[in-house]
Amino acid sequence: MPSLSILFSSSSSRLIFLSKTLAKRTIFSSLSAMSINLNAHAFAGNPIISKTPKLHDPLSPSSAFQSLKTQLLQTPENSSPLFKVLPFRKGRPLASSSITGDDDVPSWHLGWISLPDCKGFLGKCGVELSEDSLVYLGSKAEEDVVYWAVDVSEEGGLVPELGSKRFCFVELRTLMVATDWDDSSAMGELAIAGHARALLEWHSLSRFCGHCGEKTVPKEAGRRKQCSSELCKKRIYPRVDPVVIMLVIDRENDRALLSRQSRFVPRMWSCLAGFIEPGESLEEAVRRETYEETGIEVGEVVYHSSQPWPVGPSSIPCQLMVGFFAYAESLEINVDKEELEDAQWHSREDVRKALAVAEYKKAQRTTAAKVVQMCKGVEKGQSLSTDFNVESGELAPMFFPGPFAIAHHLISTWAYQDVPSDGVEADSKQPSSSTSNLQHSYSPKD
Structure with a gap:
């Protein structure tokens, strides 16, 4: 050169x-x-994982997991911390939706349910909720709340049960498009749902050890897994x-x-x-x-x-x-x-x-309105590409x-x-x- x-x-x-x-x-x-x-x-910007509590903090994964086992055995009054559970079905988080404000703007919210209600809903389907089926998501110290996720894909009876209360399992991509990106609270809920879906999908994929083939068991409140074989005990972390x-x-x-x-x-x-x-x-x-x-x-x-x-x-x-x-x-x-x-x-x-x-805002509001209809039990098919039109109506x-x-x-x-x-x-x-x-x-x- x-x-x-x-x-x-x-x-x-x-x-x-x-x-x-x-x-x-x-x-x-x-x-x-x-x-x-x-x-x-x-x-990004998940509001409940910004800081992981110290080991002996009551909101930490290990302490919360011990409290979870106690609360599953009994439901003490005024239990602390308060546990909220987000169910997922086939990768779809539970959501609710409403139209509020003077402008009739539709919005969606994650379908958090209390631990006793989660036990009750699953009990009606003949399923006993165990501590190993729940995955720790994070906490809010100012509210004394710990958040969990659970995969209920196998429990078909939950769909009509929760649907009667205006809850619906919604595709995460749909919620993504429906989220008002100017609303920091809505963006936070979307981040929580994304984090939960990633963890639950990883749990579904890592049921067996890739080294020896034995079953894996959840550890650290579901934040990692470990091979059940005493000879292996390989640690497996989220992917x-x-x-x-x-x-x-x-x-x-x-x-x-x-x-x-x-x-x-x-x-x-x-x-x-x-x-x-x-x-x-x-x-x-x-x-x-x-x-x-x-x-x-x-x-x-x-x-x-x-x-x-x-x-x-x-x-x-x-x-x-x-x-x-x-x-x-x-x-x-x-x-x-x-x-x-x-x-x-x-x-x-x-x-x-x-x-x-x-018209990105139009597409967002149209999709948010679609989520409202889904939570009412009316699902209307629509191509999102039809929302990206110019004012004249031309593509x-x-x-x-x-x-x-x-x-x-x-x-x-x-x-x-x-x-x-x-x-x-x-x-x-x-x-x-x-x-x-x-x-x-x-x-x-x-």
């Missing part, structure tokens, strides 16, 4: 080279800074599957590479993503996945943020989406048709137009995942990176080093 002195022999060449290098660094410094002010992603998700940007910072998978609803485009392989760094995974799926070579990689993602298939209990901006060193696309349906470069202007007309040419997904924030952060807080646009090729106003991501057009 020729030396830099040969490649840039003249002063003007050196200045051009340095100018492009500094511009690229400014672009990525600006993009990286923009992640600082992000609100919590969906499924997390890391995934890189990246918005690839061209060298001029004018266009972003977006892709479609065959399973996407019509007109939806998103970022590239892929699982990390053993022995691979995050940056290496970004470059490998981008090249394998689109043939694009990636150079610089900049971290943005991460998001727990417990709404994948049950065989992958909890993905951790690790988001990046990636700088493309080539432009020619060669799509791997086994991985993607299509991949194209999209201009910043086209991305902004798509963000401006997509938008394309849209992106809603604000519940990290892909949305990667795309919108880049699209509005040159819009400072005063609303005056700067040159996108010479982005300001100031932090971008991310309000665009959270206040889409109704």
Whole structure:
């Protein structure tokens, strides 16, 4: 390879080279800074696991588990701490829903039930609730409450019993779309439900030891498992599957590479993503996945943020989406048709137009209303893609995942990176080093 002195022999060449290098660094410094002010992603910010109590605290997993065994044997009056249980059926949390306020805005809530009520409901189905079937989720010291989850997938009789009380088991993805991302309380409940689903799915997958094949038993109030064999006693911890998700940007910072998978609803485009392989760094995974799926070579990689993602298939209990901006060193696309349906470069202007007309708030409220109907016993089928229309009623040419997904924030952060807080646009090729106003991501057009 020729030396830099040969490649840039003249002063003007050196200045051009340095100018492009500094511009690229400014672009990525600006993009990286923009992640600082992000609100919590969906499924992040769990309010009951922010701090794990000390070992001898009555709300700690070990102490709460001992109290749980006592309360299951008897139901003492004014028992402390108070136990609340969230039942799950086939990966779906129990939920209730209502329409409140002057604007008749629908909202959903997790279907917490007391420990005595949980015992009673299961007792009517001929099932005795045991301490090993409950999984510790967390606690709130200020309320003296400990929260648990239980899988009741095998108890079909619970559905009509709970349905008569306006409870319903709802797909977590549906609740995700129905959640008002401006409501911190609702986002907290979604995070709790995601954490619980991930733990219960992991328990279902880890019933046997992968080392010797013997049965496993729950330990630490369900926060880990252990092989039952005295010769093995292998410890097993909850599984997390890391995934890189990246918005690839061209060298001029004018266009972003977006892709479609065959399973996407019509007109939806998103970022590239892929699982990390053993022995691979995050940056290496970004470059490998981008090249394998689109043939694009990636150079610089900049971290943005991460998001727990417990709404994948049950065989992958909890993905951790690790988001990046990636700088493309080539432009020619060669799509791997086994991985993607299509991949194209999209201009910043086209991305902004798509963000401006997509009715994310309408989709959220429509789905929240659907949850209300489900909890009333009336379930209406509707494609969520029909909610992403422009005001005139015409279909938008394309849209992106809603604000519940990290892909949305990667795309919108880049699209509005040159819009400072005063609303005056700067040159996108010479982005300001100031932090971008991310309000665009959270206040889409109704």
